[in-house]
Amino acid sequence: MWIMEWLNNRAADVVAFWQSIDWAKVASLFVYDGQNPLMFNTGLFLFLFVGFMWIYRLLAHREALRIGFVILFSLYFYYKSSGLCFLLLVLVALSDYSLGRLLGRLSRNGLRRLCVLASMVVNLGMLCYFKYTNLLLGTIADLSHQPFEPLDIVLPIGISFFTFRSLSYIIDLYRRQMLPVGSFRDYLFYLSFFPPLAAGPVVRARDFVPQIHRPLYITPALLGEGLFLILCGLIKKVVISDYISVNFVDRIFDNPMLYTGFENLMGVYGYTLQIYCDFSGYSDMAIGIALLMGYRFKINFDSPYKSGSITEFWRRWHISLSSWLRDYLYISMGGNRRGTVRTYLNLFITMVLGGLWHGASWLFVIWGAWHGLMLIIHKLYRRIFPVAKDYKAGIFRHFLNVLLTFHVVAAGWIFFRAPSLDVAWQILTQIFTNFCPEAIPAFVSGYAVIFVALVAGYLLHFAPHRWSQWLQRELSWSPLVIKAAIVALVLFFVLQVRSSELVPFIYSQF
Numbered sequence: 112m113w114i115m116e117w118l119n120n121r122a123a124d125v126v127a128f129w130q131s132i133d134w135a136k137v138a139s140l141f142v143y144d145g146q147n148p149l150m151f152n153t154g155l156f157l158f159l160f161v162g163f164m165w166i167y168r169l170l171a172h173r174e175a176l177r178i179g180f181v182i183l184f185s186l187y188f189y190y191k192s193s194g195l196c197f198l199l200l201v202l203v204a205l206s207d208y209s210l211g212r213l214l215g216r217l218s219r220n221g222l223r224r225l226c227v228l229a230s231m232v233v234n235l236g237m238l239c240y241f242k243y244t245n246l247l248l249g250t251i252a253d254l255s256h257q258p259f260e261p262l263d264i265v266l267p268i269g270i271s272f273f274t275f276r277s278l279s280y281i282i283d284l285y286r287r288q289m290l291p292v293g294s295f296r297d298y299l300f301y302l303s304f305f306p307p308l309a310a311g312p313v314v315r316a317r318d319f320v321p322q323i324h325r326p327l328y329i330t331p332a333l334l335g336e337g338l339f340l341i342l343c344g345l346i347k348k349v350v351i352s353d354y355i356s357v358n359f360v361d362r363i364f365d366n367p368m369l370y371t372g373f374e375n376l377m378g379v380y381g382y383t384l385q386i387y388c389d390f391s392g393y394s395d396m397a398i399g400i401a402l403l404m405g406y407r408f409k410i411n412f413d414s415p416y417k418s419g420s421i422t423e424f425w426r427r428w429h430i431s432l433s434s435w436l437r438d439y440l441y442i443s444m445g446g447n448r449r450g451t452v453r454t455y456l457n458l459f460i461t462m463v464l465g466g467l468w469h470g471a472s473w474l475f476v477i478w479g480a481w482h483g484l485m486l487i488i489h490k491l492y493r494r495i496f497p498v499a500k501d502y503k504a505g506i507f508r509h510f511l512n513v514l515l516t517f518h519v520v521a522a523g524w525i526f527f528r529a530p531s532l533d534v535a536w537q538i539l540t541q542i543f544t545n546f547c548p549e550a551i552p553a554f555v556s557g558y559a560v561i562f563v564a565l566v567a568g569y570l571l572h573f574a575p576h577r578w579s580q581w582l583q584r585e586l587s588w589s590p591l592v593i594k595a596a597i598v599a600l601v602l603f604f605v606l607q608v609r610s611s612e613l614v615p616f617i618y619s620q621f
Contacts, residue, residue, distance in 0.1 A: 148268060149191035150309065150616060151396045152348055152609075157602075160400070167404065171327045178300055178323065181404075185305035189268075192309055196267035199237065200303055206233050207277045208298040214284045215291035223285055230281040234274040241266050246471035269309040271468055273302055275435055280316040282439055289317040297323055304406075306397040310390070310616050312411040312431035319406070327405045335587025338594060340399030342601045343579075347392030349605045351568045352385045353614040359561045360385055364528055367538045372546035374554060375538050377565070382528050383521045384568045387415065389617045390429070416572055419512035421485045421519055436465050455490070459483035469527070474535070478526045485519055 149156055163184050170177035189197040210226045217223050245261045252259035280301075283289045292298040300323060307314050363370055363378025370378070394411040401408055415428035425433045441461040447454040459480070466479020529535035555562050586594065 143191055143194040148193070149188060151393065151400075152345065152614075152616075164403065174324065177327070178296060181305075182296070182300050182303060185300075185303040185308065188305040189303065189308055192269070193267040194265075196265075196270075199267060199270070200273055201299070203234060203237070203274065203277050204299045204302045205295070206230070207281055207302075208292065208295050210281060211284050211291045211298070214281065227281055227285050230278060234278050238270060238274050240264070241270055243467075243471045246473075269311075272311050272313055273308060275313050275432075276315070277302055279313070279435060279439060283315070283317055289320075292316065292320055304401075306400040306404075307408065310393045310397070311429070312394055312397065312408055313435050314408055314431070315435075318409065322406050325405070329403065329405050332587045333402050333405070335589075335594070336583055337399040337402030338598065339579075339583040339586050340395040340402065342598065344392040344395030344399060345601065345605050347388035347395065348616070349609045351564055352388035352392060354608060355381045355561055355564050355568075356385050356389075356614065359558060360528075364530065364534065364538075367534060367541055370541065371550045372542040372544065373548060373550050375541040376546075377554065377558075379521050379525055379538065379542075381561070381565060383416075383517075383524050384565060384572075386524060386527070386617055387412070387572070388568060393616045414572060414576065416517050416520070416569075417513060418516050419509055420516055421482065421489050424516055424520055425482070425486070432465070432468075436461050440464065451494075455487045458486055458490075462486065474526045474529060474532060477532075478523050481523045481526065485523075 147153075149159075166180060167177065170180055186197050186200070189200055207230055210230050214223055214226045217226065241264055244264060249259050249261065251257075280289075280292075280298075284291060292301070297320065301314075301316055301319055304314075304319070360378055360381040363375055364382070367375050367378070391412040398408045398411070409431065411429060411431050413427040413430065415424050418424035418427055441457055444457045444460065445453060446457060449457075460483075462483030463476055463479040466475045466477070466482070469475045469478070525535050525538055526532075529538065586597065589597075
């Protein structure tokens with residue numbers, strides 16, 4: 112009798128709990144919310160991804176269903192990030208898949224060029240409308256001294272990334288570097304694949320498409336590497352980037368004149384670390400999630416602040432974009448095949464357009480021009496003072512090269528982050544005219560946690576690569592229960608230090 116009474120009580124508790132749930136609020140979590148887009152650093156994504164992986168593994172040996180399931184989840188992921196703009200992604204996929212099939216059948220170069228031109232009109236036309244309409248109209252209004260009210264154009268998250276990915280497919284087909292994708296399903300899978308969708312890397316079809324139909328086999332090493340990258344990405348994003356952004360960097364760039372030159376310099380150092388941790392953190396998570404699904408992307412960041420020259424920096428920073436600009440823009444303009452002056456001009460134009468790619472602001476153009484100018488100066492220096500092939504720079508010389516390169520890059524980040532040219536100038540003015548070294552002790556004591564976060568972040572960045580490789584191997588070969596415990600501990604730590612408000616990834620706006 113008591114058993115029945117206990118069961119009745121438990122049933123009543125379940126019914127009461129069920130009735131107490133606000134199901135309308137629960138349902139709203141799964142509908143697009145422009146104020147809370149779905150990102151890797153949200154609890155909702157973790158919940159959805161766990162369910163996704165459970166179904167994904169169940170479909171491991173049913174290729175057609177698995178591919179279809181990933182496409183549906185990817186489109187839903189983009190819907191949760193950008194609303195009905197996911198239809199633009201489908202439109203681009205349909206357009207370039209059709210043009211790609213046509214390119215595969217055409218032999219006349221004139222007609223093939225028309226296909227490439229059509230793809231550029233669709234992709235770049237859409238990109239220009241969403242990103243640069245207000246910049247263009249605002250500039251025209253300024254030149255004509257007319258008032259201008261910006262148009263209400265919502266920028267779809269990650270539009271620059273998936274349009275560049277689709278363009279690379281068409282150009283590779285035109286150059287006969289790959290064959291057309293066999294089905295629209297496969298092309299949509301490639302273009303909509305959710306890990307790199309919002310903020311890169313810029314994955315190329317010729318690297319990714321051959322992996323689509325490979326048997327799904329996730330080794331312990333692959334699992335360990337994927338988990339390691341995801342955890343590293345979370346720590347970079349939430350523990351370092353978001354913390355120093357919300358608690359220090361944003362304050363400096365909002366009103367630099369309230370702070371001494373030393374504090375402004377620390378703000379620049381802070382943003383230099385913030386943007387690296389934010390963007391490489393996303394790339395780490397994207398690559399790690401793809402590894403858990405059995406797909407491998409190329410590395411996107413290779414300790415860029417260890418670079419001894421600005422040229423080396425661009426071989427280490429955002430590798431997928433810098434190599435895209437090199438292969439599809441710089442080389443298409445003639446590269447280094449038309450003399451020294453033309454080479455430098457091509458390089459400068461490439462970097463300016465690369466800066467403009469980041470957003471509709473003349474500050475991004477200045478940032479790109481700064482890097483273009485520095486690359487030209489470095490190449491001129493190497494031309495005037497060539498280094499012998501067997502020459503090995505001493506430790507001190509290398510240290511000076513790294514230090515100089517770091518500050519050249521950090522100076523560029525001022526224009527990248529500043530809300531206006533006036534603010535950028537104020538920061539530089541404060542640093543060079545109001546440094547106030549006597550404020551250093553007060554800064555260290557007043558911003559103790561920020562100071563520790565900056566020092567720790569840079570120490571981790573400059574740590575030997577073999578250290579992270581050792582940690583990755585240990586995680587890879589540890590028992591599953593140890594992996595689960597480490598993941599739980601990192602998630603707990605991240606939840607303790609995360610900001611009360613969601614801090615979007617910086618590059619998701621590009």
